[in-house]
Amino acid sequence: MKKIHTAEAEPKVAGTDTGRPRDARATEAILRAALSLGMEDGFQGLTIDGIAARAGVGKTTIYRRWPDVWSVVVEAVMAEVTQISPVLERATARESFTDSMKLVAKSFRGKTGKLLRPLVGRAQFDESLRSAISERWLLERRKSSRAILRRAIDSGELRADLDPDVVLDALYGPLYHRLLLPYDGTDVRLSDAYVDSLIDTVFCGLERKGAAAR
Amino acid sequence: MKKIHTAEAEPKVAGTDTGRPRDARATEAILRAALSLGMEDGFQGLTIDGIAARAGVGKTTIYRRWPDVWSVVVEAVMAEVTQISPVLERATARESFTDSMKLVAKSFRGKTGKLLRPLVGRAQFDESLRSAISERWLLERRKSSRAILRRAIDSGELRADLDPDVVLDALYGPLYHRLLLPYDGTDVRLSDAYVDSLIDTVFCGLERKGAAAR
Amino acid sequence: MKKIHTAEAEPKVAGTDTGRPRDARATEAILRAALSLGMEDGFQGLTIDGIAARAGVGKTTIYRRWPDVWSVVVEAVMAEVTQISPVLERATARESFTDSMKLVAKSFRGKTGKLLRPLVGRAQFDESLRSAISERWLLERRKSSRAILRRAIDSGELRADLDPDVVLDALYGPLYHRLLLPYDGTDVRLSDAYVDSLIDTVFCGLERKGAAAR
C-alpha cells in the first residue's frame, strides 16, 4: 500500500551515502512554508508551486522528499501536533482523564484543531493519510491511556469487566465528534466544563443509582 | 455565507415561468452519474467534466442547477442517506438507543458509511458543507433522541442531572470516531457486539459499584 | 508518419458543427505572436508558454490547434514566406531565371532568409518539418521552374539532353548553400551580382569555348 512517508525516510536508494546530501534547511523551509500557507489560506488550497515559492525552493526539491502535497502536510502538521497534548497521569483514572482530556479539548480549540481537522478531512478519502494519523497520533495516545485504565481496574477504581477501547471511545469519541461535526450553527464549544460534564456522565453512568441497585 | 443548495431551489431568476422548463430527467441523470462515479472512483476524484460525460449532459446544464461539484454530491448523497436509519422508540431509553445505534452502526458499515465519510471529510474545509450535514443529518436525529432522553429522565430510568447533548455525544461520538478514525490497521469494526458493549459501558458507568457508593 | 498540419485541418471530430466554433482571432494572435517572438529572440527559443502569454491566449488554445511549437512556426512562417518570391516568366529561360533568382536572393537577404533558416535547421532532425518545407515551398517552385525549362528546351534555347532537376539544383543549390553555410567569416553575400555571375557560369558552362568546340 502507498504510505505517507517522512522526508529522510527514502533517499532514493536506501544505502547510498555518495553525492551531495539533502539540505536540512530546505526541508525545514518547506515544512514551515506548508504550515504557514495552510494556516493562512486553508490546507485544501495548498499547492506544490505555492509551497515551493514561499519556501524559496525548487519544486523538484519537494518532490525529491515527498510524493505529493499531503505527505508534506502530514509531516508538517504532525511535527506540530504531537506532544502538544501528552497523556497525563494522576492518582486516579478519573483525574488522569479529566486533565488529559482538558488538554486535548484546549488544543482542539486552538491551533491543533485547525491543523488536525483538514488532515482528518482529507483522510476520509486518502487511505495512507488515514493510517498515518492513526499510527502517529491515535495509537500513541491509546497505548498510554490503556495502561492507565489497566492500573485503575487493578486498583479497584474501575469495573473489571470493561473493554478498554470501548471506554476510550466513550471518553474521546465525543471530543472528536464535536471537533469534526458540530451539530448546531453556534460553534459547539469544547470547554473545560464540557469535559467535566462528560467525565461525570461516563464515569457515573446514565442510570439512576436507585435503578442501578435495583 | 455560501450555502449548499438544492437543484430546484433557484431557477436562476426567481419568478420566471416562461421558456423551456428544466428537464427533470437531466437532473436525475446528473445525480445518478455523480453517485455512481463517486462509488466507483471515490468522491474526491469527481469532476464536473466527468459527471457531465457520464450523464450525457452539457457542463452548463450542471452549472445551471448547482454552483459546484460538492453541492451535487451533497444532494445526491443526502437523498440516499436520510431515513436509512430512523431513530427508533422502545419501552426504555436503553432499548431505544441499543436498537437505534445498531441501525446506525449497520448503515455505517455499508453504503451509508461509504457515502457519508467523504462528505464529512470535505466538510472539514468547506463550511457550507459542514452546516449542510449538521442540518440535514445530525440535528434531525438529535431532536428525536433528546425527546427519548427527556422521557427516560421523567420516568426515572435515567439520572435527572444529565445534559442530553453530553449523553448523546457519549453514545454516538464513539460511532463517528470509529467511522472516521479507525485507530488500528485491522479495520475497527462497528459490530452489534460493539454497540452492546458501548451501551453497557455508558449506561452503567465506569466506576465500580462499591466505589461509586463510597 | 507524423505530419505538420494546418490549424483548421482537424477540428477534433471531422463532421461536428455543434459547440462553440474556434475563434479565428485567437488563431491569428497565436501566429502573430509566434512570428514576432521568433524574430525577436530566435525561433529556437520559442516556447508554448511564451507564445500563449504574448498572444493573450491559454496554452490549451494552442494545443487544440497544433501538436507542438514547430507546427505553429511552420504555419506562421509559410504564410509569410510563400509568394514573397514568385517564379517569374520572361522571354528566355536565362532571363526568367535571372529575375526569379534575384528575387529569391533578395528575400534570402531579408526577412524570408531569417525565417527560413531556422526552419530548415530544425528540419534536419524533424522529418515532418522537412516534408512540410518540401511540399509547401520547394515543390511549388520546382513545378513552375520545370515548365520554363521545358519550354526553353523546346524553343531550342537550351540543350535537349538536360535533366531539369539537375539544372535547377545547379542554379538554386548555390543560393541555398550560401544561405545555410556561408563559408567564410565575412557573411557571404547573395548579391544581384552574384546571381549574374552564377547564371553566366552555369548557362555558359565551365569549359573554354575553344576546348568545348574541339
Add this chain to the structure above:
Amino acid sequence: MKKIHTAEAEPKVAGTDTGRPRDARATEAILRAALSLGMEDGFQGLTIDGIAARAGVGKTTIYRRWPDVWSVVVEAVMAEVTQISPVLERATARESFTDSMKLVAKSFRGKTGKLLRPLVGRAQFDESLRSAISERWLLERRKSSRAILRRAIDSGELRADLDPDVVLDALYGPLYHRLLLPYDGTDVRLSDAYVDSLIDTVFCGLERKGAAAR
C-alpha cells in the same frame, strides 16, 4: 564571440600542473557516448544527463571540458567526419571534381550525412556552431578546390573569366541542397550518376552550342 572549443583547449587555469590530471578515458567515453546516443535517438534529443549516464561519468566531468552539449557533438562529429572525403587531384579539373564529388556524395549517403545534417541544422541558430563548421569543414575543402580550379584555368581547360567560388558553389551547392532539402517524398538520391549528370551540366553549360556561338 562565443566559440566552439576543443576539450583540451582550456584546462581552466593555463599553466597548472599540480593536481590530478584530466582522465583521457573519460574524455573518450563522453565522445563515444554522445556519438552513439546521437546515432540512436537523434542528436536533438541529446542531454548532458544522458551522455553522463551512458559514459558512466559525472556531469561535472563533461562541463569541465565543454560548455554545452553541442560543443561535445561538434567535437565528436568532426573527429569522425574530417578527412573521410579528401579533395582528390586528377589530370583534369573535370576528373578531379568528378572523383571528389563522388566521394562527398557517398559520404553524404552514409554515416557522414547522418552526422553532418543535425550539425548544419543546429548551425542555423547557433552562430558559433556555424563558424565551426565553416572553419573545420568547408574552408579546408575550398582551399584545395580553388587550387585545382586555378591550375585548370592556367592550363586552358577552363574559361579564364570564372569566379572560383561561384564555380564551387555551382558544383557543391547542389550536393548540399539535396542533403539538406530533398524536394520530394522519395528520398532524393545523391548517386554517382547524379554527380556525372551534374558535372556534365555545369561543365558544358545549359545553352545549346549553336546558340552559345551566336
Add this chain to the structure above:
DNA sequence: GTATAAACGAGACGGTACGTCAGGTCTTTCT
C-alpha cells in the same frame, strides 16, 4: 611521506518549460 591540488562519481540544488487536466465561463446551433 606527507601536503596540496585538482579531477572524479554522485547527486542535490533553484529553475524553466513541458504537455495534460480540470475549473468555471462563454458562444454556438438545435430543439
Add this chain to the structure above:
DNA sequence: AGAAAGACCTGACGTACCGTCTCGTTTATAC
C-alpha cells in the same frame, strides 16, 4: 429560452533537463 457541445482563459499538475553546487574519494605533483 433551455440543452448539448465544445472553445475559451486560468492555473496547478508531475516530469525532464538545465547548469551550478556540495560531498567524499582518488590520483597526481611538490615539498
